[in-house]
Amino acid sequence: MAATFALKLVTPERTVYAGQVTELLLRASEGDMGVLAHHVPLITAVKPSVVRVLDEGGTWRRYAVGGGFLEVGRQVTVLLADTAESPDEVHRDRASAARDRALERLERAGSDVDRVRARQALERAEARLAALDDNAPA
């Protein structure tokens, strides 16, 4: 069996997942990355994306994460997410409505701040929709 490491996925409102996992896949600020046991200690920002976790039992879990931070520590790896939802918690209609809204805002965005916000909203909505539709691990 592959080596495991302790992972915690927490949001300000609750702990979404905590347990031993074999593999963690996510989109960091510098690109997609994977974490296995004995990874070098690392801190990086996480983009809104689908985070995939291969748990001890060999099941892939998906979470729609709305941005945050990853801290890979020696004892425990923590993903600090602004929001995190499993696919059955995502509302498809709400997510696609949010995507449409974000696209519209992106077109009309005047200032840079508006554009950045709209882009982030778009990424979050797309992460949610991707978590719904995609079954195969990356």
Next chain:
Amino acid sequence: MAAGGLQDLKRRIKSVENTRQITRAMKLVAGAKLRRAQERAESSRSYFDTIREVMQRASASAGSAAKEQLFAERPVKTTGYVVVTSDRGLAGPFNANVLRYAAGRMRSGDGQASVFAVGRKGRDAYRRRRLTIHDEFVGLGDDVHYSQAKAVADAIMGRFQAGEVDRVELVYTHFINAMTQRPAHVQLLPVRPPSADEGASRDDASYVFEPDPETVLADLVPRYIEVQVYGALLESKASEHGARMTAMDAASKNSDELLRKMTLSRNRLRQAAITREIAELVGGAAALE
């Protein structure tokens, strides 16, 4: 006439009974809400502790450039106070305590005091005192959402970066237990990196930052402030319910005591009336013989 006094007393007893029913119900409701608020505070603790640790590590590794925006101390002309109160009253001394504490902080603080009012009670109090209110956040409800804390934090950071306030302090009520709550404060801006006391157990120097500590820090700081505000909102909410529960418990007990006394005098009055009637009857009968 004695019967009138008896009637008045009966009415008062009824009225106190009604009040007691209300205070009892409020106590029960506050108890249930307190439990929920505590659970929420509990479930946010893990995030809070971790972000503290990461902040501490990142700020230890980051150069001075990243620290300028939100870290730099500057001459303090105005200090903003984020004062967290409740929307509703009947919570014992809860709001009075935090407002008094905030007033003390303002007296000893630097520069002109101004306010970010969270909660209707605080906003009304500062309106009466004619203090500058930058932003107000009322009607937060019983379940505090992270988005509400984010709105508060955004407002604070905006004003700070625009130079409208040179320092921001957060005044809230620290929840100790249902009986005890204590007002407390923490400086939000400029950001004071958490001290290295508890993070020392892990090995700091070996962390890799992607892309670099400065970028990570710049992303991290706003969230750190949000989380501090969120924590303060949760603590204050739990304290509010705790204070209300205690106040309503005391009120119910006072009603019990009042009712006991009034029932006693009601019974005495009634007994006196009966005795007098009997005496009159006996007297009347004796006069006939």
